[in-house]
Amino acid sequence: MERKNRILVVDDQIWVRRMLQEALQVQGYEVFGASSGFEALQLAAEKKPDLAVIDMAIPGMDGLTLLSKLREINLNLRGIMISGDGEKKAVKRALEVGAFAYLVKPFDISSLENLIRRALTS
Template sequence: MDQKRLLIVDDQVGIRILLLEVFATEGYETFQAANGKTALDIVRLHSPDLVLLDMKIPGMDGLEILKKIKEINRSIKVIMMTAYGELDMIKEATDLGALMHFTKPFDIDELRSAVNAQLDEGSSSRYASGS
């Protein structure tokens, strides 16, 4: 079975490390980027199945990165991570094709479940395992 690829885009190293550990344990091939340029290079090179994208990234913001990801490959799924109070941006992100958002500080198990649910879609249910 092909390993699913996940890209984590966040300028906070602590969050990247936490999410890398969580999703490596889930068996995903996991990439990380601290900024938009690196994120888009990884999208072009490795074509991840799903991107966890922080809304507030210095330089190129999350909405801009989201637009560019969708220009490169529309089928890449994107889940936004937002700080409290960015609701106007969330609406725009959804319009641009983001699936959903998690507000920081998020519940890591909820995030993991959401990612697993998105990445399980289309793969055979016989691989599904109980909790």
Template structure:
């Protein structure tokens, strides 16, 4: 049953770099029901308001609204689904802030696609197996 739930998941990629968005889209599109891509935190907020995805991958370094601000705004909207923060090497202070906002996982760029796929799978599995409010 868990595998079917995971296949039906929707993923939102938030990264200002088109190349990164395309790479992630190609790596994930065959595994999940829907993979959406946006270039900014503001666009992510619009998507989440309309149809909340099951998981959000958000880059830290983006113009206008960085990853932490995007996460804060999503959490302020009561978006409780998992968020994975993508950071550059050495941004431990940022990761600590993200953890305080309920982000359980992060991945450091450059990352291995297989490692990212596994992290997404693990994160979605945790969500399915953890009762709401835990």
């Protein structure tokens, strides 16, 4: 059987994380959740995700540092940054670090699903 695409969701807000996990599981992905950068790194080493949805402001290490570290381990990993703040400087920085996209909360779940489909086929 073909391996399902694996997604890592990193957000310290438990219900935001759970909601994103549930929504993506319904779409047929295998989804893992982490509440901090360190937890995410441990989980990524074990589960080898294809894509990570990362909140910009997570405790311990910020979202962009986490994305850089994840991409050091696996350059093919796609990262989608999410944030309550849509400041142009932050968006620019995220794209420079190699993020595939940047979504400003609150966003429609279908926008995230579309982006993930595009990211995984690109």
